[in-house]
Amino acid sequence: MEKIGVFICHCGSNIKATVDADAVIKEIRGITGVAFAAQYPYMCAKAGQSLIEAAIRDNSLDGIVVAACSPRMHEATFRKVAESAGLNPYMVEIANIREHCSWIHRDGGEATVKAVELTRAAIAKVRLNAPLFPEENSVVKRALVIGGGIAGIQAALDIAEAGFEVDLVETTPSIGGKMAQLDKTFPTLDCSACILTPKMVDCASHDKINILTYSQIEKIEGFVGNFTATIRKKARSVCMEKCTGCGDCWNKCPVKKIPDEFNTGLSNRTAIYIPFAQALPLVPAIDREHCIKFKTGKCGLCQTVCQPGAIDFELQDEFATEKYGAIVVATGFEVIELGKFGEFGYDNPDVITSMEFERITHGAGPTGGELVRLSDGRKPKSITFIQCVGSRDITERGKPYCSKICCMYTAKHSILIKDKYPDIDVNIFYIDMRTPGKAYDEFYRRSEEDFGVRYIKGQVGRVMDMGDHLAISGVDLLDNVKLELKTDMVILATAIQPATGIKPLASMLSASIDTNNFMTEAHAKLRPVESPTAGVFLAGAAQGPKDIPETVGQAGAAAAKVIGLLAKDILLSNPCTATVDINSCNGCSLCGLVCPYGAISYGPTKVDEFGYKTLERISHVNQALCLGCGACVVACPSGAMNLLGYTNLQLQAEVDALCLMNSDR
Amino acid sequence: MLNYEYQLEEILDISGVDIGRCMKCGRCSASCPSYDEMEHRPHQFITYLARGDVAALLESDALWQCLACFSCVQRCPRDVKPANLIEAVRLAAIRPKGAEFLTVEEVEAKFAPDMPQQLLVAAFRKYMR
Structure with missing residues (x-):
């Protein structure tokens, strides 16, 4: 005979103001199996928790239902309470009578009826709950950092400093990434290489960091704490x-x-x-x-x-296979192709991207730092910048997002030009200047106020090659006039996109990417450096456009997450995973196809059907990889898949409880 | 004003343009070969309609100065299609007159003699049987 305890929370007035808790208790007491029912203003408070703990002990309860807020808020709290009272934490069910009930109803009568229904459904479910026990997995104390730009370098350094081995994998022959190509950095104008190369050297000389350049990831298997990667050393x-x-x-x-x-x-x-x-x-x-x-x-x-x-x-080519506990994806960005933007005349050597300008203004660049036109080697008298080329563009030509770094690097470029050559006329066509960040707006304002750069709110329709100069047809929206400008050089603030190769990498990692191929974070606000796949972390522009300070900050954050993971000896897995009824599974592979985490494999399994023993191709769920999303349960045509803690029978019981109530009325 | 509200709805309906997408970059006006002739510039067709000022557009000659070259449509990063919008405003101007089509006399009256041939051809193609 089951003994279920039901606890109704008032959440101050959040629930109580709409739901009549006394009436709910009265209704609930009559349900078979309910041995105890109580209410309290704040079940999540210390006193509320003690009330539950005492009730479990005193009444030898074997399952509890807490009717309170969303399980996202306090399910973990009440599971801990159950555990400390000696009850398996998975014998706890939450009836959400706040977000799903009191907050969305004005009528107290209706809300009370609904609160009773929701609680009754949770009781029906908890009666079918079974104790669940998390699996223990060991953690390989080694990290893999993919991408040797500033994001990967910083993440590798921080992880290595904590004492863990790191393999830093880079496809090109050298680490350094895009930052190595830059001339100066905003908003301080210090030389990019001067601040990057010491970090590169730190990486190379660190006894915990193993740099694998000219290498790429071939295969990644496994799960958090136990990844196996095959790396091709070209x-x-x-x-x-x-x-x-x-x-x-x-x-x-x-x-x-x-x-x-x-x-x-x-x-x-x-x-x-x-x-x-x-x-x-x-x-x-x-x-x-x-x-x-x-x-x-x-x-x-x-x-x-x-x-x-x-x-x-x-x-x-050599292949290395190594085991890792955690992986950091730091694959960075690249500049988009401009083939579809014919109006800007990019095939003209004097129309360049901002990245090309970085190289031209760089002392070790193709012109030795001399600012000259690439067509005739002449020093330009006038330079025009065009912002948002391909960014904020929802057509098939561009990218729908703001590339974020362009406003600041264009301000930087304009200052670099004006500082060296005050006589050069600099115009910047912008749509919106976006310069949030410490000392960023001041930097941009300096370019206009101190250096005399002219900012034009508007866009350019066409750049035309006039032989010895370029003609620009643009518009100044504030003055509402057309501008026909003669200029010698046009610099396009070209949109950035994730590096090629991110797609196959993401699928190897079973990590998700968004519609723009940027890596998706587990939570946009609260888990910004974690991918939804456990053990895979994100740093730098692979996750979204980012400048250097933000990239370094994020790389440090990702490293902290990696260190937190590698510091553990044992990882407890979530026991609410999918499970296969081997007698019903026919090995059709549908579950494996829908599984976003690559947790399902197939293999011959001994099946004992009424004493008739056979070897059959049966689906197998890797408990460590499964995150319990339930996609396979829905896909399975033979009902062989079940999600522990949310079995088909449990969900059916909930629905039955709700439907019976409605047919009574 | 009621009349204009209806016309605004009609203009948006005919053009199929979502003016809310416009981010006021000005690429349309920067691309427009008729910009200097137009009292209201291509980007202003969007801002005027956004605040419901259909009257200003209907009364302006700017309406008839669009060459329908579609540079603005091709270059608009937000897929707003300003030329389609101007076309729809033209229809809104014509329809209340009880005729779907321009007459030769009307065309002569509306257009300056130094306007390009292409414009006349385009107008005839659209408004003549």
Whole structure:
């Protein structure tokens, strides 16, 4: 005979003002199995909790229903109370009579009837509850950071500082990412490389950090605390141990006309190359696509000149398999293609993206920091910036979101120009200037007030090539006049998007991405650095457009989450997971197809059907991966799937309880 | 005013434009070859309609100065389709006169002689049988 306790919370006046708690208690007392019923102004308060705990002990209750607020608020509280009273915490049910009842009804009579119904349904459910016990899983004390930009570098450093091993995986031959390409940083105008390279060196010299450049993730399996990743280390054709980084090879390489990715294609590099002077590790890689040796079998000049004999054309891709407890996704961003924006004339060399401008103004860039037109090498007299190119654009040409960093970097670019060349006329066409952030708006205002940059509220319709200059047809919306400007250089604040490769990576991780391919966070406000997949954390622009301070902050936050996870020896899994009735499952694979977490696999399982023993292909749920979403339960055509704590029978009992009540009336 | 409320509804209905999407960037006006001739500029068609000032648009010659080149439609980042909106305002101007179509006399009266041929052709294509 079950003994169920029912506890009605008033939530001050939140529930009591609408729901007649006395009437609810009176109705509830008559239900089979209810051995105890009580009410209290605040069940979640210490005294309320003690009331429940004493009632469980004194009446030897074997299940309780708390009729109070949403289970999102205090289910965990009341489960703890049950546990401390010696009751399995999963023998607790919450009837939500606040959000679902008192808050949405004005009529006290109706609300009271509904509160009785909801409580009765919860009682019907709790009668079918079974004690559940979480599984224990060990935690591999090692983290994987994917992406070697400033986000990945910061996350790796912070995790390593806490004493955990970190593998930092980067696809290009060097860590550093986009920040290494930037000239100065806003709002302080300090040199990007000067603040980044010490962090790169810290990473390389840290005994807990293992940097894997020129590598990519091939496969990720497992679950929080126990991921297994396969990493492809692309053949560098240069022995990392022997190479001294002297530069003889890339100085002698005869293939010199390969567009240099680091300089956004504005200059050329050799086939054996380091991306930039402060590259880390300072070991070149051979671009096999362009290398003559790999294309024709002849050449091999680099091997001849290499004193330490580090060049090895025979090297093959290697695969490393390693186990990790946590993963940080820090894959960053890239600039969108401008092929669809014909009106801005991007095919003209004097129309450039802001990223290209970063390289042009950079001392180690294609022009050696000299601000010149790429078409004729002339110093521009007038420069025009166009904001929001491809951003806030809901058509198929652009991206619907604000790229967030453009207003500030354009203000930065304008100051850099005006500071060096006060005679250059700088115009900025903007839609809205968005400069929230510490010392950000002051920085933007300085560009106009102190440096004389002209901000024009409006947009440009067309940029035309007039031979020795560019003609701009734009509009000033505040003066409501058309502006026909002559300019020498146009800089487009081009939208940014997540790095290519984020989609396959997200599916390997069973982590979700949004409609713009940015990684989705578990909660937009309260869990911003966690992905919905346990053990996978987010840092930097992979999660959304972000500037450097925000990226570093988020990377530190992600690292703190990783450290919190790796510090545990044992992880308790949520026992409310899917479970398979092996006698009903026919191995149709539907559950596996709908599972967002990759928790379901199939394999031969011994089935004993009325004494007839067979081996059948049966679905299997990995309890550690399953988050209990219930998608498989809905998909299963044979009713073999059940969600523990929310079994089909329990839900049916709730519905029955509600329907019977209604047919009585 | 009641009459204009109906016309505003009709204009939005005919054009199929969601003026709420406009973020006032001005790309339409910046792209407009008739900008200087128009008393009310393409982006203002949206702001005027947003505040319900249909009368100002109906009474203005700006209505008839759109070349229907659709640059604004092609370049609008918010998919607002200003040219479709102007077209709808034209229909709203014509319909109350009891005729769906322009007459040759009316066209001559409405347009300056130095206006481009293309505009006349476009107008005839739309308003003549």
